[in-house]
Structure formats: C-alpha cells, structure tokens
Amino acid sequence: MQLNVNLKDCAYPITIQRNALNNIQETIQTNRKIMIITDSGVPQKWIDIVSSQCLDSFIVTIPNGEQSKCFKQYEELLLEAIEHEMTRKDAIIALGGGVVGDLAGFVAATYMRGIDFYNIPTTLLSQVDSSVGGKVAIDAGNYKNIVGAFWQPKAVIIDPNVLSTLPQRHINNGLVEALKTGLIQDKELVELFKQDDLDIDQIIYRSINVKRKVVEQDERESSLRKILNFGHTIGHAIEGAYGLDTYLHGECVAMGMLFFIDNKELKEDVLKIYEKLHLPKVPDYDVDTLMNFIQHDKKSSSSSITIVLVKQAGTYELQEVSYDTIKTYLERGPYEK
Amino acid sequence: MQLNVNLKDCAYPITIQRNALNNIQETIQTNRKIMIITDSGVPQKWIDIVSSQCLDSFIVTIPNGEQSKCFKQYEELLLEAIEHEMTRKDAIIALGGGVVGDLAGFVAATYMRGIDFYNIPTTLLSQVDSSVGGKVAIDAGNYKNIVGAFWQPKAVIIDPNVLSTLPQRHINNGLVEALKTGLIQDKELVELFKQDDLDIDQIIYRSINVKRKVVEQDERESSLRKILNFGHTIGHAIEGAYGLDTYLHGECVAMGMLFFIDNKELKEDVLKIYEKLHLPKVPDYDVDTLMNFIQHDKKSSSSSITIVLVKQAGTYELQEVSYDTIKTYLERGPYEK
Incomplete structure (x- = not known):
C-alpha cells in the first residue's frame, strides 16, 4: 500500500508494506553516503537489513530513550556527519522510534541547511504518528520539542514486520x-x-x-x-x-x-x-x-x-x-x- | 528608500534610511516579548535606541567575533528564550554584524520550530550582504556555516547612521x-x-x-x-x-x-x-x-x-x-x- 503526502513545496510517498525493509532501494536512492541513525533498542537484524542495501553507509547508535533528544546528542550527530565529510547531496536515514526520527530529522534539517531525510519507523507509535508530518525537534529546559524545525522526509517506509520484535x-x-x-x-x-x-x-x-x-x-x-x-x-x-x-x-x-x-x-x-x-x-x-x-x-x-x-x-x-x-x-x- | 523581497512563501521589506533605527515601530510589531541579540562590539547607544522602542524586551549580548557562532552560544541563547518564556508569537531582533545575524537568525529559525526574526545590521558588510537572503547558521568542526537553515527575516532595517561608529x-x-x-x-x-x-x-x-x-x-x-x-x-x-x-x-x-x-x-x-x-x-x-x-x-x-x-x-x-x-x-x- 502506498500513500502520498502532497504539500505546497514537496510531495513524498509513504510505503506501508510487509517486507518493505528489504526493498528500501525502491524509494531511497542509496548510491551516495548515508548516515543511518538508530538507537540501542533497535534489534541488530533490522539495522543489518537496511545497511546492507546501502553502498556507502555508516551507522550511529544513540542511547534508547527521550533523554537522547538533547543538545549534546544533536551536536554529536552533526559532528559525525562532518567527520564523515557528508555533502549536500548525501542523506540521513532514521531507523527507530519517535526519538530517533525527531532527532535525526532535526540533524538532517540543519546539516548544511538541510539534506535529504528518510524515515523508517520501527515502533508502532512512530509508524502511525510521528514519522509523518515533518515535525522534528529536540528537548531543552524541561520542554519537549522546544527546539526544532519543519522538515519533511523524502519518503517514509513502514514495514509492519518490524513490530514482531516490539513488546x-x-x-x-x-x-x-x-x-x-x-x-x-x-x-x-x-x-x-x-x-x-x-x-x-x-x-x-x-x-x-x-x-x-x-x-x-x-x-x-x-x-x-x-x-x-x-x-x-x-x-x-x-x-x-x-x-x-x-x-x-x-x-x-x-x-x-x-x-x-x-x-x-x-x-x-x-x-x-x-x-x-x-x-x-x-x-x-x-x-x-x-x-x-x-x-x-x-x-x-x-x-x-x-x-x-x-x-x-x-x-x-x-x-x-x-x-x-x-x-x-x-x-x-x-x-x- | 525601501525594497521588497518577494519569495514564494513570504515577502519582506528592507528599509534603507537614515534614522530608521529611531523608527523601528514602523516595521516591527513591538507590543510583544522581544529578545534583542547583540554583541559586545555594538555601541550601547544603538542598543538603547532599539530597546527603548520595545514594550517588553530583554537584551542578550554575545562576545564579538566569529567564535560566537558555535553550538555553545546557540544553546545558551535558546535557553535564554526558554527562561524568558517566549512563545510562538514573540520575536527576535538581531542588532549587530553578520555573526549576530547568522546566530540570532538560527535561534529564531529553530525556537519552537520558528518565530519571527528581524535583522538590524550595524556593520556595512552585513548591511550590503548577509542581512538579506535568509541564510542563517553556526560553525562546527572547522567549517563555517555548516549547521543552519534558510529562515527569512520579517523585515530588515538598514540605518547608514550606525556606520558612524564603525572603524x-x-x-x-x-x-x-x-x-x-x-x-x-x-x-x-x-x-x-x-x-x-x-x-x-x-x-x-x-x-x-x-x-x-x-x-x-x-x-x-x-x-x-x-x-x-x-x-x-x-x-x-x-x-x-x-x-x-x-x-x-x-x-x-x-x-x-x-x-x-x-x-x-x-x-x-x-x-x-x-x-x-x-x-x-x-x-x-x-x-x-x-x-x-x-x-x-x-x-x-x-x-x-x-x-x-x-x-x-x-x-x-x-x-x-x-x-x-x-x-x-x-x-x-x-x-x-
């Protein structure tokens, strides 16, 4: 199944399909440098499936949980992008729940004033909600999502099979x-x-x-x-x-x-x-x-x-x-x- | 003299006028909370003229120089905005050179996913160049402007009189x-x-x-x-x-x-x-x-x-x-x- 989000300045597809994880190349242009941002709660097998389809990717794993949506983690991810000499034409994939999507999306929104961002949500909460809509952010000073941007993904890939490892x-x-x-x-x-x-x-x-x-x-x-x-x-x-x-x-x-x-x-x-x-x-x-x-x-x-x-x-x-x-x-x- | 920048999603005026600094209310809606971001090189008299026209403003002065365009300063400014309980309807004024404009603009672009931003450049370099165009950013990992956004100001006020204090x-x-x-x-x-x-x-x-x-x-x-x-x-x-x-x-x-x-x-x-x-x-x-x-x-x-x-x-x-x-x-x- 596929849905399309049609916005004034952009449009992007949402794929909802079992085994979509095994076919990300159908929607993601993978022949460039790709930073895969995931968290410590995501099973290794999903990470392997995604990274094996990218020609030149690197994986950054953040600690699981809301506390990762902070300035420190945001800065660290940007420095990783710089260290790997990512260019304007490269891309970021978020592979995880809402925290990963919000944080990775904000990194993508601001690295070199915005690069391509793909969201592969692995929790049901992020699949039905936060992965669609382009709201990306981090927390600060006791406020959730107080610093962020509107940055639409280039595509969202939802594979209900990944829920098999979710409690x-x-x-x-x-x-x-x-x-x-x-x-x-x-x-x-x-x-x-x-x-x-x-x-x-x-x-x-x-x-x-x-x-x-x-x-x-x-x-x-x-x-x-x-x-x-x-x-x-x-x-x-x-x-x-x-x-x-x-x-x-x-x-x-x-x-x-x-x-x-x-x-x-x-x-x-x-x-x-x-x-x-x-x-x-x-x-x-x-x-x-x-x-x-x-x-x-x-x-x-x-x-x-x-x-x-x-x-x-x-x-x-x-x-x-x-x-x-x-x-x-x-x-x-x-x-x- | 006035010019208008007409973009797809927004339009904004650029006022180029001697004494414009004394009449910011003509373009800035000042009856709300306003964070005035300036730097240690800007003469106090210009700061006083601007702040005296705002009903509810506070001033944050960053150190003069490129090194202020860093994560630490960016975070500090956002925490100031939070501490002053700024809302989506409030605004930021940049009063300074390119460093202040770039940094303050990036804070405005990302605080609550974007609030109103006004630029009052006080150096000739920022008056003729960086104040117009919406490129806002900070530096990181030896790269200038590597982290940022496109965030257009609501208005730019250029008063050539402020150049009288510039070497x-x-x-x-x-x-x-x-x-x-x-x-x-x-x-x-x-x-x-x-x-x-x-x-x-x-x-x-x-x-x-x-x-x-x-x-x-x-x-x-x-x-x-x-x-x-x-x-x-x-x-x-x-x-x-x-x-x-x-x-x-x-x-x-x-x-x-x-x-x-x-x-x-x-x-x-x-x-x-x-x-x-x-x-x-x-x-x-x-x-x-x-x-x-x-x-x-x-x-x-x-x-x-x-x-x-x-x-x-x-x-x-x-x-x-x-x-x-x-x-x-x-x-x-x-x-x-």
Whole structure:
C-alpha cells in the first residue's frame, strides 16, 4: 500500500508494506553516503537489513530513550556527519522510534541547511504518528520539542514486520495514537478496534491516511493540525507529573482523551478498547499539580486554551476555554459522564 | 528608500534610511516579548535606541567575533528564550554584524520550530550582504556555516547612521562585498566606486537590490545564487590559511576576486579602487596550502568546481572547472593579465 503526502513545496510517498525493509532501494536512492541513525533498542537484524542495501553507509547508535533528544546528542550527530565529510547531496536515514526520527530529522534539517531525510519507523507509535508530518525537534529546559524545525522526509517506509520484535505493551502504546486519530476523524478506524483480531496493517494505513490529510491542509500547525493534540493537554500533564518511568506516552494520551469524550456510550466503547489493550487506569492525581503542568506546557501568556472535544466517533469540536474550565474537567474526573 | 523581497512563501521589506533605527515601530510589531541579540562590539547607544522602542524586551549580548557562532552560544541563547518564556508569537531582533545575524537568525529559525526574526545590521558588510537572503547558521568542526537553515527575516532595517561608529577599515571591508555585487551584476554600482566621495547610501541600495533579485530567483542556493560566491573560493582559502587575526573577510574576498577578473582594464580599475579602500595586497602564499583549503571547503566528492568569472563589469560567466584548473589560477597569481 502506498500513500502520498502532497504539500505546497514537496510531495513524498509513504510505503506501508510487509517486507518493505528489504526493498528500501525502491524509494531511497542509496548510491551516495548515508548516515543511518538508530538507537540501542533497535534489534541488530533490522539495522543489518537496511545497511546492507546501502553502498556507502555508516551507522550511529544513540542511547534508547527521550533523554537522547538533547543538545549534546544533536551536536554529536552533526559532528559525525562532518567527520564523515557528508555533502549536500548525501542523506540521513532514521531507523527507530519517535526519538530517533525527531532527532535525526532535526540533524538532517540543519546539516548544511538541510539534506535529504528518510524515515523508517520501527515502533508502532512512530509508524502511525510521528514519522509523518515533518515535525522534528529536540528537548531543552524541561520542554519537549522546544527546539526544532519543519522538515519533511523524502519518503517514509513502514514495514509492519518490524513490530514482531516490539513488546506488546509498546504495540498497545502505538495503538492509542491510532485510536485517537479514529476518534477525531475516522469512525471506521474506531470500528477496527472492536474486532477480536486487530488488523494492524489496516489500522496503520487508515491512521496515516487521516494524518496525511490533516498535514496537507496545515503543514505548519497553524490551525487544523491542532486536532491531532486530542487528549494531549491533560495527557502531557499526567506524563510530566506521574509518567516518568511509569507510563508510556500513548498510555498517558489514552488517559487524557477520556476527559474530552463527551458521550456516554462512546466512552464505554473506548473503555472496552482500553481494557483489550491492557491500558493502565488514570492514577489518583492532584488537580493543582496537573494544572501547573498544563499552564507551563503551553508557554502562552494567553488566558485561554484550545481543547478538542469528541462527541461522536470520527468528528471533533474545537473549543476555546479558560484554564478554569480545564480545572473543572480535572475535578470532574476521567470516568464521569 | 525601501525594497521588497518577494519569495514564494513570504515577502519582506528592507528599509534603507537614515534614522530608521529611531523608527523601528514602523516595521516591527513591538507590543510583544522581544529578545534583542547583540554583541559586545555594538555601541550601547544603538542598543538603547532599539530597546527603548520595545514594550517588553530583554537584551542578550554575545562576545564579538566569529567564535560566537558555535553550538555553545546557540544553546545558551535558546535557553535564554526558554527562561524568558517566549512563545510562538514573540520575536527576535538581531542588532549587530553578520555573526549576530547568522546566530540570532538560527535561534529564531529553530525556537519552537520558528518565530519571527528581524535583522538590524550595524556593520556595512552585513548591511550590503548577509542581512538579506535568509541564510542563517553556526560553525562546527572547522567549517563555517555548516549547521543552519534558510529562515527569512520579517523585515530588515538598514540605518547608514550606525556606520558612524564603525572603524574605516570595517567600512572598507563591507564595501568589498558591494563592489563584488557590482562586478557580477551592476556596472553602475562599480562606477559609484570611482567617485571621489563615495555615496554609501546609494552603494547599499544598489548592492541590496542586486542581492534581492538573485535571492528571489534562487532562494535556496541551488543555482543562480552561487554567483554571489564570486571571489570566495580563493578568498575563503586565504582567510583560512592566512587570514586569522590578520585580514577581514572582505579583504580576503577582494584578494580572491582578482584571480577571476579576466580583463586587463577592468582589473586595473579594480586595483585602483582597492587602493582607495586601502585594501591589503595578496600575501605570498603556498599553492598547495590554499588548494588543500579549497578542496576541504567544498565538502564535495566531485572532481570539479564551479567558478565565477568576470570579463566585463556587471556580467559574469560560470565555468565548471577541475581542481587542476584552480591550481593554474593560483600559480598564475592575482596580478597577472
């Protein structure tokens, strides 16, 4: 299966295909110098398959985990590119999860003012979400993604086979972002989650298809693209306050979405799906602690905040509300209504 | 006087006006948080004039000189922006020479994936050259501008009055880039250099007008924009090999241009202008040393290099030549023909 992202200045293909990893030459021009950036959590066999198809590549492995999205690692990768005398015509391949994609993409965006970048996501979370859209970044000063760029990949290669080495909890973590996408834009994608055996390939395809359309309409996140943040306002706060070493990103987003599903039956359906995915329950939380994270997160002097509300699967509503309103959502709790 | 740069995705004004510094509100929306980045060489009075017109600004002063275009300074500036809780809607003003503009521009390009950037160049070199065109960058691993982005300013404000505090040698340094622009694209600009009293305002205006047109046609330096590198191939090599602490950038470019002016009379005219500007003579050089810098500088595995040749004032010729050809130019010397 293939999808195309059509933007004003560029277009690029997304291949969703089992065994695509073994045929990267179909989309990547491999007869040049290629820096393969991967992380310590990616099984060697996937790295070997990719590098064996490149004529002149070198591999840089960063430590697994969010802490790699830092200035130090960013600088080190750029110095590696310099040391290997990469030119404007060479390319970077990201082979890993969201951290690798964000970091490698930012290196590609800024090395010699921008070189070709290819993304081969190896986690379900990055396959259904971060690999598409061109948002690349590192973290700084307690803020996630505060330094970065918009830099679209030349191609994204998604091979569901690589998920065979991913722990089930991480699969479920990725499924949450796909479910999120369904809830705001694609009712049939939500229906896919109700089947006994999940059709991962279809879930990836439909999920990316939604994201693609949203990105095409709003590449630089000035308006529509904000709907993809459904569940993230409170989710990020839970992640910041209680998530460290406890919850995965998708698990926190799952918690965050509950507060903004404004329909009793739909919430029941979603909770059943959560059960099937063995997602953790929302922990006891302190309202003020979360409010603090939410206000800090926005870095906005504005007194209001845009929330995404879902009343029916596949549709969303944007509401501009005060921080006090957010507080009432938190006080009411995730399981009400 | 005002010029407009019209690019595919954006357009911005360049004001060239005495006292423009006292009226920045005409082009800069100052009722938001503004980070003013300047350097230790900029007289306090210019800083005061700018900051007094901003409602909510803070000033960050970096050390004067090329060594500030480094990762460490880049990171520090971003952390300052974070500490001051700057949002997507805030802005950065660069008040200084090319180093400040390049560095501040790169911070603006990447803070929260890009915020508004205004450039107020205070050296003649940056007024006639680097402030226009959107090339922002830092240096790394012995390469100038190896890490950066294309990030266009929202406006450029050029006030020739600020040159009153600039040493004459630095004025002449800037004039070289203007002369370069004339040699490749504007015969009348070259004529301006033959007058007894140089009309700086006109020289700035004509010079930027050429650069504007070139940038409009080739924003990302894929082809035409390379003509602006006239004199830079050998100039950069002299700068790298002999320039440190001895010559200014423009002085090296002046030397570099001589090798590629292919017309006896024109070269004589140019040498007269150099004399008027008290530019240094080309030092004794070692051909292999310079060749080494040239090949290193290009970071290209290609065996050829594009040179810009001027046979008549106001026109250029591009030639794809081998490194051996460059060597013969060096062996022939700058003052022949």
